[in-house]
Amino acid sequence: MEMRGFLLFWSVLTAFVAALSLGPSFAHVLESLPRLTKWSPALWREATVFNGQFVLFAVIGAPLDIAAVLCPALLAWMLRGQAGAFWFVLAATLLYAVSLALWFALVKPANDVLATWAPGPIPDNFEAVRLRWETGHMAVTAAKALGFISLCFGLLGVRHG
Numbered sequence: 001m002e003m004r005g006f007l008l009f010w011s012v013l014t015a016f017v018a019a020l021s022l023g024p025s026f027a028h029v030l031e032s033l034p035r036l037t038k039w040s041p042a043l044w045r046e047a048t049v050f051n052g053q054f055v056l057f058a059v060i061g062a063p064l065d066i067a068a069v070l071c072p073a074l075l076a077w078m079l080r081g082q083a084g085a086f087w088f089v090l091a092a093t094l095l096y097a098v099s100l101a102l103w104f105a106l107v108k109p110a111n112d113v114l115a116t117w118a119p120g121p122i123p124d125n126f127e128a129v130r131l132r133w134e135t136g137h138m139a140v141t142a143a144k145a146l147g148f149i150s151l152c153f154g155l156l157g158v159r160h161g
Contacts, residue, residue: 088154107137
């Protein structure tokens, strides 16, 4: 495959992976309002911690989140001679990396606490942990959304010929 064809392939693959990474994060934001305002603590804990609602977010989402950093990084390297596209794609790479760092800084510590919870009374720290978990996902989504927008601008500037 000639370089032009490979660049087109990698551009589409990168957009696809970035969109698949953003999608579940955006879903978290869409469901957060009722989870924060309407769901009882018991329902939130049962759905989030004990019944595996988010298992596939880890199994499928984690590799996608890593790929959403690596794919645009390689694309940026391929576009290093196209200044306009390069800078947008590099910014997308960095924003997706920031989203991953935000997940480790905000969501993972909440997940670590959730992993210690057992059935029974609602823990005293429930509100703080739930708020950190939900708002952490919101921060991750914001970084990914900005990264996706930057990637789109970069892809619009790619010269394939």
